[in-house]
Amino acid sequence: MKLILTSEVSGLGAPGDIVEVKGGYGRNFLLPRGYAILWTRGGEKQIASIKKARDAREIRDLGTAQEVAAQLKALRVVLTTKAGESGRLFGSITTADVAAAVKTAGGPQLDRRRIEIAPAIKSLGSHRVTVKLHPEVTAALDVEVVAA
Template identity: 70%
Template structure:
């Protein structure tokens, strides 16, 4: 089955890519999750708008990715979240909250889908977060989760 990806799917492609996948994979996973749409001639026109949106928020080249990596690795990112006794959070820290914390700490604007958190962050402490900036460049930075709010 031919589909058009609307989001990044690891091992398959980037938004705007037209790929051929098994029928069950697209029908049971990709389409219901909103990761893809069926390929049609009308859908082909959407590919240009998807690719244009992707290029606006994507890292331009390897040099730019290395520049963003050096900027991220020198950054001290703190995030305050509501916590109970013993440092246990009410809920967990989401990639969107981490991206907002990086932006407020003076870092670059990151796409939350490219952040790789070390599991579910459900307690106060220090964590290592990875960001896949480019297929060849991955940056790591320290995230300090504080009790607050």
């Protein structure tokens, strides 16, 4: 099955890429969730607009990605949230929360889809978050979660 990706899918590709996948994966996962559209000749026109939007969000070159990684390393990010008596959070910290906290801390604007929170953050304290800035550059970011 030939599809055009509309959002980034880990291990498959980026928005605007044309991919060939098995039928069940495409019909049951990618298409219903809006991660892809069926490939058609008319759909190829949409690829240009998808790639244009992706290029506007993406960090262009390796040097810029390394500069942003250095900024993130020097940044102190503090997230304030509600927590119970034992230090357990009501809910969890999401990638959108981390992206907003980085922006308010004076850091660069990050795409939430590039942020990876390996074990879910559900407790107070210091946690490590990774940010994929470029295919060759991954930055580690320390996030301090405090009670409100």
